[in-house]
Amino acid sequence: MSIPSLPSLLLLFLLLPFHVISQPTTQNDQNTLLNLKHFWSNPPSLNHWNQSSNPCSWPEITCTATTITGINLANKEIYGTVPPLICDLKNITSLDLNYNYINGSFPTALYNCTNLQYLDLSQNFLVGRIPDDISRLSSELWYLNLFNNNFTGDIPVSISRLSKLSSLRLDQNLFNGSFPEEIGYLNELEELNLAYNDFTPSRLPPSFTQLKKIRYFYMAEANLIGELPGNLSGMATLELLDLSGNQINGSIPSDLFVLKKLTRVFLYRNNLTGGIPDSIQALNMEIIDLSENKLTGKIPDGFANLMSLTNLTLMFNQLSGEIPVGVDRLPRLQDVRIFDNKLSGPLPPDFGRYSELEIFEVNLNQFTGNLPENLCYGGKLIGLIVFNNSLSGEIPKSLENCSSLKKFWVSGNRFSGAIPDGLWKVQKLETMIMSGNLFSGQLPQVLAPELSTLEISNNRFSGQIPTGVSSWTSLRVFKASYNLLDGVIPQDLTALANLGTLLLDGNKFTGSLPATIVSWSSLNILNLSRNQLTGQIPAGLEFLEALTALDLSRNYLSGQIPSQLGGRLVFLDLSANDLTGIIPSQLNNGAFDKSFFNNPGLCSNNPSLGLNSCSSRSKTRSSNKTSARFVAIIASIAVILLLLVLLTRYVIVLYRRRKYGLNSKWKFTSFQKLNFTESKILPRLTEKNVIGQGGSGKVYRIAINRSGDVVAVKKISSKNNLDQKLEKEFRAEVKILSIIRHSNIVKLMGCISCDNSKLLVYEYMENRSLDRWLHRNQAPSSYGLNGSVCHAVLDWPKRLNIALGAAQGLCYMHHDFSPTVIHRDVKSSNVLLDSEFNAKIADFGLARILAKESELNTTSAFAGSFGYMAPECAHTTKVNEKMDVYSFGVILLELTTGKEASNGNEHSSLAEWAWQQTVGGAPIVDALDNECMDPMYLNEMTGVFKLGLKCTSKTPTNRPSMKEVCQILLRYSIAAKMGKNGADVADHFPLLKFENV
Template identity: 80%
Template sequence: MSILPLPSPFLLLLLLPFLVISQPTTTKNDQTILLNLKRFWSNPPSLNHWNQSSNPCKWPEITCTATAITGITIPYKDINGTLPPFICDLKNITHLDLHYNNLAGAFQTALYNCTNLQYLDLSLNYFVGRIPDDISRLSAELRYLNLYENSFTGDIPVNISRLLKLSSLQLHQNQFNGSFPAEIGYLTELEELNLASNQFTPSRLPPSFTGLKKLRKFYMAEANLIGELPGNLSGLTALELLDLSQNQINGSIPSDLFMLKNLTEVYLYMTNLTGGIPDSIEALNMKIIDLSANMLTGKIPDGFGDLTHLTNLTLMFNQLSGEIPVSIGRLPRLQNIRIFDNNLSGQLPPDFGRYSDLEVFEVSLNQFTGNLPENLCYSRKLIGLAAYDNNLSGEIPKSLENCSSMRKFMVYGNRFSGAIPDGLWKVSKLELMMINGNSFSGELPDELAPKLSTIDISYNKFSGQIPTRVSSWTSLRVFKASYNQLDGAIPQNLTALANLETLWLDGNQLTGELPGTIVSWSSLNTLNLSRNELTGQIPDGLGFLEVLTVLDLSRNHLSGQIPSQLGKRLVLLDLSANDLTGAIPSQLNNGAFDRSFLNNPGLCSDNPSLGLSSCSSRFKTRPSSKISTKLVAVIASTAVILLLLVVLMSRYVVLQRRRKYGLDAEWKLTPFQKLNFTETTILTRLTESNVIGHGGSGKVYRIEVNRSGDFVAVKKISSKKDLDQRLEKEFLAEVEILSKIRHLNIVKLMGCISCDNSKLLVYEYLENQSLDRWLHQKKAPSSRGLNSSVRHVVLDWPKRLQIALGAAQGLCYMHHYCSPGIIHRDIKSSNILLDSEFNAKIADFGLARILANGSELTTMSTFAGSFGYMAPEYAHTTKVNEKIDVYSFGVILLELTTGKEANNGDEHSSLAEWALQHALGNAPIEDALDNEVKEPIYSNEMTGVFKLGLLCTLKLPANRPSMKEVCQMLLGYSMAAKMRKNGADVAD
């Protein structure tokens, strides 16, 4: 075989001109058009590389053939303005992609001049108005049209059906409030149709849509569909995915739906479909079925066992009964099964996991009996096992100790017994183990899985001592072992767990003294050691734990005095039923801890609300009956002198304070209601010991105004010279707004005190302070006055839902019932205050403004707000409306449901961005919810509020709901949660 020689350098030189000519280039005219386009958009920095000295075909946003520009792709470039009318001067353009920018205005009919256009993507922008009736004048070659998430309104024009070559039509998440044409059914080339998340007039699904023979994916969730589904869905012969969830569809599931041979995914959750699942399930290629959150009854048909391609089976939140067909456990491709919250019973099919790569197994909240299937993790791919709240019994399969893929193991609320397999404690990826409420026995392991952060073994029969090697449990954040049979002393090594946040060891048989050195518990916020046999003194170190807010040491045999440092940040405290002695420390000597010290005969307090004997009476001596007249005179004279000294000293202190706070100036008190204090009462008590917080404008004080124990909160506006003008405006804005509005969920402004160089706002005092302190354990100078009358609640889900509804009602009042309407502009969890019953009140109106003409936009001269809460449009425009408050409130809803902070989604994004990416991913929404408060009984409402948070934080303001709509939805969730709770109480 001969080898051809390489071309000589001389030959390459001869070929070089031809090689250069063959590279893509453009005409000078096309380059000029592109540079004009850049100037039209005010020269965005992202297009700085567009210049006259370079070839446009080398710009990453431009696609070329050998002689012409054919494509423009400029997403995520923060381009502002409108679509230029000359864009179609690029005569050969076939591809135009400008998605995810800030383009606005009406649909540009100049696009009709792009006669070769095949691909048009204007999604995720701010286009408004109606789609033109003559939309069919777009290129006859158009195959892809994407206008997703803009603000188009009105009807979808009938003439869109004349774009006969369309294969993909994306019109979801707009503001269409008219009709959609049945003529869409004539687009015979259509493969993907998405009309979801629009508020169309109530309409039935047109029978003509069943003629879309090439349609593979059909999305029409949240589109106001009503009536029954058409009976000829089998006409959609190519259909692979059908999503009609969250509509008002009723009736039963058409029997021919599952005859579609290519159908792999069906989503019909949150509709009103009733009846049973059809027995005639013949879709042999079915991969995903989601019929959750309907009102389906009856049994799971045996035909499901014939769906050999099925990967996902989702039937949760229905009323299905009977047993799971044994054949479902043998499906060869089954990966996810979610059938929780039904009335299913009988034994779980024993072959689950034996013949498939099972990843998710969720069968909770049913009435299953018998054992867990032995082979659930046969393929070593099981990630989550949730079988809680059933009647399952027996021992945990030993095979699970080799399940290296498992992250979550939840079997609480059953009748399991025996020991936990040794290897299960150490599964390398295990993060969550909840096995409480069973009859498990045995001792705690010396070693845990390296990622295991949450363990709940409460209400079992674990015994023995806490292992001394507990210090190796380094990832542990939550450890709940209440009501077991643990004994022995609490090892010192337990205090080495720096990540530990919650520790419950109550209801055991622990003895000995508490560990003396506990400074390593730097993250601990909840400690419950009640109902044990502990002795000795309360360690002083507990008072130095920075984030400890809940402490329960009740019903032990603790003795000695209460450490003076204790109580700096405590919200809930119970030291009752011990052998403690001495006086209550000053920081705890108030009504907030009125039941914290009962049944300690040796304790005393002069505060009658604590229910203890008086310290004064214990040390009172009996006066002598023989006192000379001379002695009486001396005592009287001394008393008079002392009284004069007190008066003089008081006047001196007042004068010093008046000088310190500028009291020499003329102060003016402006009351907005009847007051029981004067300006002097406030001014003389502005001391550091009364500081409870710091705001952007100055300090906040908690001040007692009378002997009855009434308090007010005083916000002092700082007076730095370079901030005077801005702060003056903030002061005037807050006074103007709060003095005029009255609402249960808006903080009450009682009055203002002002002089030339200082401003004070006097509010009602709210005992439980701000929401962010409860959600994120924020530090504050003092926890003084935090109310603990609701002692069984530490922001559980019902309380969070109550707070969300209250704050929403306050905002709704501001937006819709004040005339003119009010925008707050700085809604965040630190500006939601809580009273003693956890009723929410909106505060801090320093950034709020009154809308000039109702709903009209108001141009702001300054930029304000807090990172993580600011709506995206606020970053590039000063024109704002009430939807910026809706966005911020949506972030609060995400905080309430996930427990995360607004600026802490993950290492790359804010909470709103993180939540959206989570929802768009494959992980279930339930995984995003806060494990600290997540309960099966409320999972439906928590998921709903999470989704509402996503809706409120949509990029386009027009797509966000109004606060009136948000209130209605939260009220519905609140009622549903109460019904579930009442139902559970009855069941208990």
Template identity: 75%
Template sequence: MSVLPLPSLLLLLLFLRPFHVISQPTTIQNDQNTLLNLKRSWSNPTAISHWNASSNPCSWPEITCSGTTVIGITIVNTDITGPIPPMICDLKNLTHLDLNYNYITGAFPTTLYSCTNLQYLDLSQNFFVGTIPEDISRLSPDLRYLSLFSNNFTGDIPVSISRFSKLSSLQLHQNLFNGSFPEEIGNLNQLEELNLSYNKFIPSRLPQSFTRLEKVRRFYMTEANLIGEIPANLSGMAALELLDLSVNSLNGSIPSDLFLLKNLTEVYLYGNNLTGGIPDSIEALNMEIIDLSANKLTGKIPDGFGNLTHLTNLTLMFNQLSGEIPVGVGRLPSLRDVRIFTNNFSGPLPPDFGRYSELQIFEVSQNQFSGNIPENLCYNRSLIGLIVFNNNLSGTIPKSLETCRTLKSFQAQGNQFSGAIPDGVWKIPSLKTMMMSDNSFSGELPQELGPKLSTLEISNNRFSGQIPTKLSSWTSLVVFRASHNLFDGAIPQNLTALANLATLLLDGNQLTGSLPATIVSWDSLTTLNLSGNQLTGQIPAGLGFLAVLTALDLSNNHLSGQIPSQLGRLRLVSLDLSANRLTGIIPGQLDNAAFDKSFLKNPGLCSNNPSLGLSSCGSRSENGRSTKISSKFVAIIAAIAVILLILALLSTGYVVALYRRKKNRLDSKWKFTSFQKLTFTESTILPRLTDNNVIGEGGSGKVYRVPVNRSGDFVAVKKISNAKDLDQRLEKQFLAEVEILSTIRHSNIVKLMGCISCDNSKLLVYEYLENRSLDRWLHRKQAPSNRGLNGSVRHVVLDWPKRLRIAIGAARGLCYMHHDCSQVVVHRDVKSSNVLLDGEFNAKIADFGLAKILAKDTEFNVMSTMAGSCGYMAPEYAYTTKVNEKIDVYSFGVILLELTTGKEASDGSEHSSLAEWAWQHTLGGAPMADALDNDVNEPVYLNEITGVFKLGLWCTSKLASNRPSMKEVCQMLQRYSPAAVGRMEKNGGDAVDHLPLLKLENV
């Protein structure tokens, strides 16, 4: 065989080398080609624009390599849309695939069955629909982590999911599962974390086999609609650290071996129907959080709880527990939050509470505790809330609280305390609420209050002396209730300078002298009660300029003179001037049946309205003296006039027509239909439908605020029409509202108490909500406390905690309509003016005139006409008039944007709505914080406000299919409650981090 010369051999080798590279690419080049094809199939998302042929894939931040082989892809929060292409499994060594928080749609990607080495799969927070396939077990048998949470999967969880013998974490929460989950999940003996929360499984119970999950550390089934009992034997879950079965329909008792699980640190069983006692065998000494609230538990707190040295939160409220609190519980060194209110506990409170731990929340109200308040509650200067009302506690307030500068709320009403309140307690710099009513406290009011004190309630005590004249430090006061004490002297002029004061109750004291002649700045005052004192002089005309005053009681004093005509300007719901020495004529605007008991026991008063029970003014001159007109002469003149009138009418036939009209009116009787037991009838309502009681007016008529008894209770009455013939459209709205509200009951839906109807008019009678509608507060439309004496508007800020409470309440109401009614109810006119607020700013959905009950067997109902309000209307509704629940979700999203930005629904740019503006602002790359309302944009709330703003964006997605359900919205908002936020922080994050990340699709 001949041998090539060396130069020829080298030349041949040089020629063959590049040919070899081209014909047989390396593994990394194959993987690079696959990744670039993958990028193209997803329409080249901007987030991975750096993927190119000139760089090594192992240098791309989304790619993980082992040597020169791609083993992992992590592409989170990008614009990936469409399905996952089969080519992804050309990455033969792929073990890790994380595509969470994108826009991937369609059914579960069975193309991943070809990824035979997959160990970690996260497809959460996308838009997958349909069921999880029965053959999902065809995924790699090495699968250890599977996360599909926050998608739109429905149906059952398939049995085959239990065949992943190496699975350690299974995340299926926040989907739309409406079937069952298999008992075989208990066979996953390597499972450490199982989360099935926030689904709507068919009524079921926790399978007994779940107790075999011996390696499970974290087990969530919150709001999974479980019905039945917790398995009696939990000892198989030896590794269990967290158990959350809250808000289900579980009954029976807590398993006796629950606290024998030595690794257990957190237990959440709140919101069930559990009975029996708390297990007293305690070996879980690492326990940190115990929440057994809102059940029907009885018996005592186990003595063993006194050994839980790591316990930070003990929450047992709303049960029927009894007995004394173990002394050892008061000595726990980590205890920060104690909430055991509304039970039957008795005996003294352990004296060492707060002595050995940084106690922050201490709520033991509505029990039967006796003895003193523990002296050391604020020993470590951390106490925020001290809530002990409605017990049998006695003694004095501990002087040690004077130095508790962190205290924000002190509620001790309804006990047997006595003595003076320590001077320093009045002045605590952070104190906002101080409620001491219904005790036996004595002493005088201080000249100085803490700078943040807004609620001071000290009624039904033995406080005495004069009301201080120097009140410069009282400027934050909003509510001052001091009824039935021993105060004397005059009402100081400076009291009227408290611009934020909304409620002032000084009735049942010994006050003397005249009312302040000049009212300086009671701009926000809504309720004034000075009855049962010894006040003299005249009623100041300045009271008539208090634009938001709705309740005025000056009864049982010695007031004299005439009633100022200016009082007729007020829109009073309750007025009582009885039992005084007033004289003269009742001002015309007050001279109506709505005030039939407001002026009694004033012999010098007169009225032209017999329903007021006063002498007639017909026989009086303006100064009250009798006139000398001859009654005989008047009778003769009247008789002649009547004869002439009858002759004239007979000649025209008018008498016949008049008779017919009168007969028709008599036949048109009012019919009163009540939907609950009421203490009033139509005769209470009808005379009070006066202009003085009008509180609003809309397209369907006026709304009145009508008093119904002497106790100050009132209702709201909507008058649909007073025309001769009721408009057909209004008739339909009336019938729709009656049909819906008469059959549904929910604390966040306005209560329809009854309806009154005749041939040509319809009245709807609702519960009255004193804080009126949300839009008045957000957009400064004469909210109940924002108009000054001179008519100028003062901005009353609705703080963020109230806004969040409103959002949660309104979401619950809509969630009930969409998910829990026997037939789905779509409101069709959700807007901030239809969200009403009670005195505690709890929200209720109102105005169901446009609501629609959807047929069960159709996804959409088509309306013949479009209805709704500008700025709140979903895009698809404007073009197709198709109705389903998602149009309400869109409108509610606008409300969330209003709550977070302070803007009105139509307040975008010149040609856009608030929703469009919010999307443009966000997609334009501007900082999200710039969009938020400066009035509430405090650093402490920034994460919450930002999260709710994002949720508003998601709800206002242009595609209805991309919007969440109201159930999902409600669950997300509830995560911001104080308890939930504390739990998130405990788990190493905040509420925003643990919410489903909200998606911003192109508009």
């Protein structure tokens, strides 16, 4: 008798619990079920299991006549192991325990369930190896699902002796050994899933091509290497093939698309080369994803015959030539992602006319001609992304009615003319990026209600900012640099409370700046340089708490600089104006040495600013006009004032001695040769010098001499003696930093201590912490705030350099320093940046020195910060390097996405959000930070994002070491400096080659 098809059996099994033959069972079977319930501590979900009811009426139980044949306890919050008594139900054929909390090793007690045909133990917490004698399970077993457990080691050969298996799922475990080629001898197998396991590097066995009934074959991210077997046509029934995320090389077998039943192919993220096979017989193909390989040649003409095709994904390859005629007329085509290739010629005109197109991404190619007129003909278009081509002409007027459109990104082309009026107002539109074209016309009174990003820099837009600008309430980024905009900057523009970035430089604005600007509560970056602005700098700028980057250079501004301006500024450029007066004290330091040039009326007594000295300008009043009586009065007043000064100084000395403990016994321990003592530090621990507040105390910026040398001092103190936790953190930091020396680890210069206070003295890092630049502050670059610069200073090369520096610091701690040091609190706020944006790891209060192999490496303290902690921190006290790797992976995701670690979306952290984006099939480019999106570095950004994913793998063994991370980042760093992509550079630096992440 033939076995029914897999879908039929699955459907039958799912329906069985709801189609119960309500017949009485034996008392023994009922007792067994109640004992099973008791063994699992009576879970609330089984409260209806009792002596007074018939088990065949219980929804979890399937009966035939008077016999119990099935148990379905999926998602019932069951804890514990699987007891032997379950096989006292002699006639049980199906057992489903998936999505529970079952632990321990594989339940060999199930060997005694001799009639078992269907076994699902997926999504539990089973550990250890699958037993070598697993073939002792029932010879009738056709369904075995162990998906998403924690099994390790090899998959035993004996599993191939379960000859009736139709479905075998072992995906998402922790297998780190081999899988047997004998699986290829399972003649009844229709579904095989070994994906997402870290097997030892292996080729795909030729025996697998002998699976004559296989329909669904998954081995994504299974560490496959080498070339694909040539005889794929032997898998004649194959419908889905997923081998993505491996290291498969060579060409795509010529017989792949000969498989007539094939509907979905996923070979993305491998190292495949050569062309795409021309022979296309799988005419029912629905999804083709060959992205992120090294494929060359043309898109086959046969793709135009795939009438069922919904998704064509060929991005990140080296394909060339034109899109075949007819592809644009496929009736079910929804998703076209062919960006980052070398495709050329005009875009076929009928894209969107014959199908309900949703995604159209052809950016980073060499396309010419006009945009297709009917891209949104079906009314479903969500993303239109064509940046960095050579497209020209006007934007189709039909897009005015595209109510589904969310992202419109056409920068870096040769488009011209006006933007269709209705396009500005599409209800769901969130992003419009049109920089670097020849667009003209005026800005609209009304924008789309959800539009958050508007970038129109380097075009020919003209006229004034409209009076209706106050209605643009969702706008967060407005970049309009280098256009022909004129008139005054309207007061209504300051009403945009969500605005974070405003770039209006390089236009023709005149008049004064708005007088009232306190509504700009979220503004991080303001660039109004290279205009014709006049009047004074508004005092309101000093009250914008989020503002950290301000460029007003090359205007005609006059008057004095507001006295409180600069409290939070990281970048400031007021050069080439007509400003006068003294530089405010908080700006009067070397950090702003290029901020005031070409303002002849400004002065400063700080020579590093390169301005005239204020003392040389002071005019001495003529003594000849002073009467003797006046001199006498002045002399009397001077005597009185002198006495008051002396008295005041005496009181201050007493106060400082008490406040700063100068009467206490301080101990100063230096870890290098220093030219200062505690007497230079203690009196300056005042509120005006506070630059940060941590969990253990405040951080001060202290000038130690008149030359402008500065140190950072962290004060750890309590009202009484230091509590045990703070003392422990202090000792940990001193113990580690006093002996560790590395250019990417912050330098501890010394420590000062007394009974109730501890001071740590560090080198001062001018650019503070990374998180201030990525999230709260988004500071600009030293060469201005041009619209093409990402997060101003933090363009991609700087971000990549920061990532590499921080990685090198951690790598030294993990691999090159003895004994090994684990940081345990790696996060962007603990990555400090010097004046050149070199990164240094800081804050070692939670760090631990790893014990010897013979000792337990555990800690009793729960350490880390939300969003950065590895999943295993919640259930283990064992400390290892992979915890730091996870945290560093989150920093990589922050650098590439611009998001905060704890803010992936409303339901998840950044790491979880990034994994969901990837698993959900969204293109990586959608996750990357728009503020930093430079097509020149898109390969590197994508690679670092994927490295972040690899580092944040939920399974520690799947994470790379910091040494491997450094090699990968170094490769990308070299690539960025040489103007090549990472793959090209790897060919010249063989030691830097790495496995796909």
